[in-house]
Amino acid sequence: MTRIALFPGSFDPLTMGHLDTIERGAKLFDELIIGVFVNTNKKSYFTSEEKLAIVEESVKHLSNVRVVGQENELTVNVAEKLGATFLLRGIRSVKDYEYEKEIALMNHHLDQGLESVFLLADPKYSHISSSILKEVWTFNGDIKEYLPEAVYRALEEKRENSEK
Numbered sequence: 001m002t003r004i005a006l007f008p009g010s011f012d013p014l015t016m017g018h019l020d021t022i023e024r025g026a027k028l029f030d031e032l033i034i035g036v037f038v039n040t041n042k043k044s045y046f047t048s049e050e051k052l053a054i055v056e057e058s059v060k061h062l063s064n065v066r067v068v069g070q071e072n073e074l075t076v077n078v079a080e081k082l083g084a085t086f087l088l089r090g091i092r093s094v095k096d097y098e099y100e101k102e103i104a105l106m107n108h109h110l111d112q113g114l115e116s117v118f119l120l121a122d123p124k125y126s127h128i129s130s131s132i133l134k135e136v137w138t139f140n141g142d143i144k145e146y147l148p149e150a151v152y153r154a155l156e157e158k159r160e161n162s163e164k
């Protein structure tokens with residue numbers, strides 16, 4: 001049996017915390033598919049195409065990881081189409097746990113064949129989120145160590161273009 005997992009998220013943008021979860025998850029499953037989705041509760045900074053390109057570039061060293069983009073579709077339906085029977089998510093805190101529990105129980109209600117698997121965030125990255133990094137970036141704070149290289153480059157390009 002091939003164990004395929006889907007790691008859905010908005011990845012706006014991908015952080016070292018996400019990448020750490022991806023690298024550890026890739027060891028647990030035969031195939032790990034990153035789903036670059038739209039979170040309807042959050043306003044996106046990067047376009048879906050930009051996010052997809054950045055994630056692809058950042059996971060190219062992992063041979064059993066691939067990336068898909070999807071808009072306006074339930075995660076459980078995407079998982080079914082991809083043949084994924086596991087959902088991977090990360091947990092940084094009790095707050096994440098409460099949020100992830102709601103999502104996992106709802107996904108279980110929608111599809112009992114799909115098992116949610118959680119990895120605890122590495123303490124090095126458990127205080128970072130895409131939102132806090134974007135906020136610090138806006139005010140020129142140093143966040144380089146928390147961002148994969150492709151993300152840092154994309155942020156710099158965005159800044160240069162907005163200054164033109």
Ligand code: ADP
Nearest residue numbers: 009010011017018039089090091121125128129
């Ligand atoms: P969403 O908008 O669906 O919550 P995110 O891109 O914010 O998507 O996060 C995707 C997943 O990655 C979530 O399970 C989240 O808890 C997890 N995650 C976010 N930041 C980190 C981090 N620093 N370390 C580990 N996991 C993280």
